[in-house]
Amino acid sequence: MRSTAACLLFTLIASTSGQAQSADTMSPPDFLKLVEGKTVHYTKNGEHYGSERFYGKGRATWQFPGATCEDGIYWQVESEICFRYSSPSCWSVSENEAEERVAISREGFSVVIERIDDAPLKCDGNPVS
16 A cells, blocks of 8 residues: 555544634544444545555555555554554544544645444455555
């Protein structure tokens, strides 16, 4: 997976409509409690960006739209969650009063967490690891 997509997820400055709202950074344990055992779907500029399944115990799978899946790992580093797919990337997650969540990487790349559900990923072929 591309390092900028290492998913997460993470500091909300504006809502998806572009209106500024205050936001609080979620702690990694709170974020993981929300997503472990679930699939997180991300958007960028209103378009589906990818999905990520969090299995727990530091294991996850990432999938870009229409692509095969890539297995990876995640761990906590202070107030961030770091991922390793093809390369490492660390993210923070923020949530505003309207429960809109944004993931922003240390490099400033951000994605909106569109939804979190129980649906498994539909991976074509064998996962890439």
